[in-house]
Amino acid sequence: MTPADIRFSVAPMMDWTDRHCRAFHRVLSRRARLYTEMVTTGALLHGPRERLLAFSEAEHPVAVQLGGSDPAALAEAARIAEGFGYDEINLNVGCPSDRVQDGRFGACLMREPGLVGECVAAMKATVSVPVTVKCRIGVDDQDPEAALDALADAVVRAGVDALVVHARKAWLQGLSPKENRDVPPLDYDRVVRLKRARPGLPVTVNGGVTSMAQARRHLDEFDGVMMGRKAYSDPAVLLAIDPELFGEPAPVADPFAALEAFAPYMARALAGGTRLHSLTRHTLGLFNGRPGARAYRRHLATCGMRSDADLATLREAVALVSRELPEAA
Structure with missing residues (x-):
């Protein structure tokens, strides 16, 4: 290796x-x-x-x-x-x-x-x-x-x-x-x-x-x-x-872009019968440190657990997160 x-x-x-x-x-x-x-x-x-x-x-x-x-x-x-x-x-x-x-x-x-x-x-x-x-x-x-x-x-x-x-x-x-x-x-x-x-x-x-x-x-x-x-x-x-x-560009610019890039995979998995929670549980810490991160996690922990939860549910959770990072103290 x-x-x-x-x-x-x-x-x-x-x-x-x-x-x-x-x-x-x-x-x-x-x-x-x-x-x-x-x-x-x-x-x-x-x-x-x-x-x-x-x-x-x-x-x-x-x-x-x-x-x-x-x-x-x-x-x-x-x-x-x-x-x-x-x-x-x-x-x-x-x-x-x-x-x-x-x-x-x-x-x-x-x-x-x-x-x-x-x-x-x-x-x-x-x-x-x-x-x-x-x-x-x-x-x-x-x-x-x-x-x-x-x-x-x-x-x-x-x-x-x-x-x-x-x-x-x-x-x-x-x-x-x-x-x-x-x-x-x-x-x-x-x-x-x-x-x-x-x-x-x-x-x-x-x-x-x-x-x-x-x-x-x-x-x-x-x-x-x-x-x-x-x-x-x-x-x-x-x-x-x-x-x-590795001195190479990151595949995506930020956590929001990461979820957009992950969306096609999630759509295929949902169509195959996978529950949304099985996918989004890996993303719960993605917005740590941003205003709205707790609301994002809470929305997915409640609405995201429903059997009919889909990408619209995820978008609702993402909308709760600020795209502006808090200023350093």
């Missing part, structure tokens, strides 16, 4: 990064790398593949994130995903939820670096697109120095194309999945040491990234930076990606 491929990405998030979210994020940036929600091997091998993997061509570059720990099953899942046209296969070794622990995948695999290496090797032998791993710096009482080194060494031997490191431990005992997103302290220095010791390994850092200024600082040390919750709570921040990180 080239540095440009992974320079900026939006983190995969369960119950959030569906195809509608990715289509909206693509309106805001042509260059950001987008990810699916984690798809387990069991669901992909035995469930509705089209529903789980379908995406629009406009979403490229887009990666699928897989969850699993059986090398053969992951290889087959990767083959299927490649057939759908994904640009990257990413293995989840970072999710701390109880469900993934019960299934022996996610962050608990930090304890089994050899198995993770086997999984990567099996996928690399099966597909031609890049295979990457997203991990934590350790779990529970693991020493992050030893744990992250062991994981990195195992996947490098297996031929991994890049490593995405969420710069926190995951506490599988004692913290909820939500708490695991911000209670364990960030340790960017640990990830810096990993990158400096392995300069040939492309490394993306994840965790606590909230601005383009912060992203630029991380890019002094790392090949890529991944933004998580900020991209969902305040999606207008993504408008700065192309100009500030």
